[in-house]
Amino acid sequence: MPGGARQAGRSVTSRVLAVLGAFDAEHPRLTLTEIARRSGMALSTVHRLVGELEAWQALTRAPDGRFHVGLRLWELGQLAPGPLQQVARPWLQELFGSTGENVHLAVRDGFEVLYVDKVHGRRAVPIVSRVGGRLPMHPTGVGKALLAFEPDRVVASYLSRPLERPTPHTITEPGRLARELRQVRERGYAVTHEEMTLGSCSAAAPVLVDGRPVAAVGIVVSSRRAREMQRLVEPILVVAGHISDAYRTALAAPQPPQ
Amino acid sequence: MPGGARQAGRSVTSRVLAVLGAFDAEHPRLTLTEIARRSGMALSTVHRLVGELEAWQALTRAPDGRFHVGLRLWELGQLAPGPLQQVARPWLQELFGSTGENVHLAVRDGFEVLYVDKVHGRRAVPIVSRVGGRLPMHPTGVGKALLAFEPDRVVASYLSRPLERPTPHTITEPGRLARELRQVRERGYAVTHEEMTLGSCSAAAPVLVDGRPVAAVGIVVSSRRAREMQRLVEPILVVAGHISDAYRTALAAPQPPQ
DNA sequence: GCGTTCACTTCCGCTCAGCGGAAGTGAACG
């Protein structure tokens, strides 16, 4: 019965997006059959959609036959973050230069941190953040720094959900985490001790604009060097303050005409 | 006549992509009506498509009612460039650190350079490249560095097309440009003198893998400081060589299992 | 307060673009 068994009520747009959604950090390269399986669609449907996406360069087919996200989407994505990354980058560079440590910048998206930039050198580091990647808030320095300065209802909402436990050191009891967040707020910066990854500690400070946390700057170091963390706090705070100023200025600037 | 006047032979996928294609660096924020106009579709069609794209966070609606590219596309885009940016970034940092100049990395895409990374400080510089942006090859340092090492048929093809002339100094005569590219190839690096932007000069070197130019590293300085360019060439060449090695190593590494 | 303009937002009859099972193709393997 050709033409039968149509999946009810599903738009083409949602299907196109499901194809794109099949790709993630764990699955950056996929065969047609894998895309079909991951998106839950018939192979021939996927074949049609992927053909058009490839023509537009949203997806690119490598010589081995696998598809990956194409440059066109990367270009388009560069329009997304607004001025934050641009204004923060030079300060991240300075923090990298003055501390010698790898530096990252994250924002809150829902109940996760989303890493929007990273300045790193050639030294191997125990850093699990990936630009464009997401991690939970409560075990990460930047996550704590962001969460601590959110309104109480956001914090309460976050604490009302089950908290995952990446390591045995992760703080998952709501009461204890709430106390931790209050301390972060009082101090102005956050630290973690093997809460996200065994062998890693971090320090982070929020980028505040009008008292609201719009981003956080963080540094991750190996636990073997945990005692060095205290010297990192001040430079992090200084840079976070500079980014706040620069971002506030950028937000207040007149929008480009169009 | 409801249901009439359907635009013939146009797929939904192509329409979705046309909506996304309406956004560019000059038009990063658009109203629904502007998207409709730029994509050449009826307002109600665009309304439907944009609704779904917004739900998926491919587009985000700002408080002023305008749409911009959403974080989800930015995240997806981070999967695109492969290892090049990752392996190059630390070396770009070093070049920035050792020269004090802003540094960018570009690849060839068709007959344009596409900027894939940039390391910049707080000093204002006459640099027109934007990460995710495109420029013509012949008036840019990185463009020349890339083009000079392409096979002859690519060079011939590039030279057979009309060459734009951003400044009076731009080399647009095919013969003259061909000679310039031969010199670039012999020297191993490229320079420009106010060919892309009045007031700006650049130096750039290709990142070669198996003799093929996979990227180029460049620095742009103000023409007032053009005499300093000669001191920049050696560090650029060194870094380009390091990136070549690192990228070759990354390409040769076993692919992550999936 | 009223009329006008602008930017959507909703509605719905009509139809063709899209679906997906089935058949076909090509490459690799034993």
Add this chain to the structure above:
DNA sequence: CGTTCACTTCCGCTGAGCGGAAGTGAACGC
């Protein structure tokens, strides 16, 4: 040579999609 795998192509059927038209809400000027 047969089997398996990963597509690629085909085509009858139908409901998702189209877009003009109508409706809504906000802003503005008189």
